[in-house]
Amino acid sequence: MTEQTATGPLTTEAGAPVADNQNSETAGRGGPVLVQDQLLIEKLAHFNRERIPERVVHARGAGAYGTFTVTADVTRWTRAKFLSEVGKETETFLRFSTVAGNLGSADAVRDPRGFALKFYTEDGNYDLVGNNTPVFFIKDAIKFPDFIHTQKRDPYTGSQEADNVWDFWGLSPESTHQVTWLFGDRGIPASYRHMHGFGSHTFQWTNEAGEVFWVKYHFKTDQGIKNLTQAEADELAGKDPDSHQRDLRESIERGDFPSWTVKVQIMPEADAANYRFNPFDLTKVWPHEDYPLIEIGKLELNRNPENIFAEVEQSIFSPHHFVPGIGPSPDKMLQGRLFGYGDAHRYRVGINADHLPVNRPHATEARTHGRDGFMYDGRHGGAKNYEPNSFGGPVETGRALWQPTTVSGTTQETEAPSHAEDNDFVQAGDLYRLMSEDEKGRLIDNLAGFIADVSRDDIAERAINNFRQADADFGKRLEAAVQALRG
Structure with missing residues (x-):
């Protein structure tokens, strides 16, 4: 293998030099991301088209239908109709997944789990596309293709490489919190x-x-937390690659319907500007002592899909599927996902993916002027396909789904505004110190076993140093464990 050497500046696909590959362009410091950011759009659009036909990420998954029931009055905070009264029920579809593996990979692997939930509300579908962790590895979507490339197969070896994973994580200290979780x-x-x-x-x-x-949003499992050790997972993945999918399907078949208690943390708008760290930073949690969990509902899964391809593989979820009373924040990862997910679906499933039974609204009807394209079913007949028209076509409401966000400043590639405790390591250290000695020991063993596989000492040291910054004991124990394995 030939060693890669730098031969000039990083450029766009058109050859223009890239000034900033770390921060997407926003409307003012901390404002929403701009569509005019050529590099962001180019990277996300190119990334979404790197694989066909399975999902680039979250390819391996399972899903089920269910019901969300409101258990508390939340009308003081939101006007969303599906949350408007205690006892109200809404049909849902939930897709679980692993992130990095392909469609044929095993379920029992060390990887975040996708937790993508579709609410079929009377105001249209609301998609909440989350994970089984409250944080993520990066805070700006412009770095998402770079991050995922490190988790996927190396272009030369065709395998996931520890060098790539730990090189990126070591050079991206913001990932330390999520890596400690993982x-x-x-x-x-x-x-x-x-x-x-x-x-x-x-x-x-x-x-x-x-x-x-x-x-x-927090979904707390009513079944209780249950995990696998690395050794247990290695054995299960070899014996039954479909373990998680099988468990979900069989539990519903026997009437043992899994459920989650749904809770939220609520922050008044005015608190955000002076909160001790950036509340829109996806690498951070809001401590519960600052904003306690408030129970709002119950989610139950009670019906299996009839056809995995039609209902699980062709299901689409997008963070931009909002309903009145719910909207986005200036979270730069979320802002990028508002574009990236819809673009991926249009490429992977087709421009009319929203017409498929699992994706179309169940409690209302979609009324648009979109026509034709791949898989178009002719549902609109001869109706006019423009607005305004005088033939009785659908019209705008004049009321936005969410409130506008005030912004100021110049358009520029910039980091989000800095708050008093905006530190990449403090919450990772807090998480480590919450663990028991046994938990710490397993964490150290899991990390050391992977870091020890890297080929260069500088990559290993840089990775260890991030955990040292989070907690001195964490770093010291990890360094000793890695040295023991590397000899």
């Missing part, structure tokens, strides 16, 4: 039923009066 006890759930789910991002809720609140 290599801890919860890194390999025993089943999809025995793990929590999170919206992960911060979202906007708006009430009837137009007041804005920032919200985070």
Whole structure:
């Protein structure tokens, strides 16, 4: 293999030099991401088209239908109709997945789990596309293709390479918190039923009066947390690659319907500007002592899909599928996903993917002026396909789904505004110190076993140093464990 050498500046596909490959362009410091950011759009669009026909990420998955039931009055915070009264039920479809593996990979692996939930509401579909962790590896979507490339197969070896993984993580200290989660006890759930789910991002809720609140979603498993050790997972993955999918299907078949208690954290809009760290940073959690969990509902899965391809593989979820009373935040990862997911679906499934039974609204009807294209079913007949028209076509409501966000400043590639505790390591250290000695020991063993596989000492040292920054004991024990394995 020939060693790669730098021969000039990083460029766009058109050859223009790239000034900043770390930060996407925003409307003012901390404002929404701009469509005019050529590099962001180019990277995300190119990334979405790298594989066909399976998903580039989250290819391996399982799904089920269910019901969400409201258990508490939340109308003081949001005007979303499906949350409007206690006892109200909404049909749902939930797809679980692993992130990095392909369609034929095993379920019992160390990897975040996707937790993508579709609410079939009377105001259209609301998609909450989250994970089984409350944080993520990066905070800006412009780095997402780079990150996933390190988790996928190396272009030369055709295998996942420890060098690539730890080179990126070591050079991206913001990943330290999520990596600590991933290599801890919860890194390999025993089943999809025995793990929590999170919206992960911060979202906007708006009430009837137009007041804005920032919200985070938590889905707490009623089955209890249950995990696998690395040794248990290695054995199970070899014996039954379909373990998690099988467990979910069989539990529903026997009437043992899995459920989650749904809770939220609520932050008044005014709190965000002076909160001790950036509340829109996906690598951070909001401590519960600052914003306690508030129970709002119950999610139950009670019906299996009839056809995996039609209902699980062809299902699509997009963070831009909002309903009145719910909207986005300035979270830069979320902002990129608002484009990236819809673009992936249009490429992978087709421009009319929303017409498929699993994806179309169940409690209302989609009324658009979109026509033709691959898989178009002719549902509109001879109706006019433009607006405005005088032939009785659908018209705009004049009321936005969410409240606007105030921005100021110049358009530029920039990091989000800095808050008092915006540190890449503090929450990873907090998480480590919450663990028991046994949990710490397993975390160290899991990390050391992977870091020891890298070929260069500088990559290993840089990776260890991030954990040393989080907690001195964490770094010291990890360094000793890696040295023991590397000899």
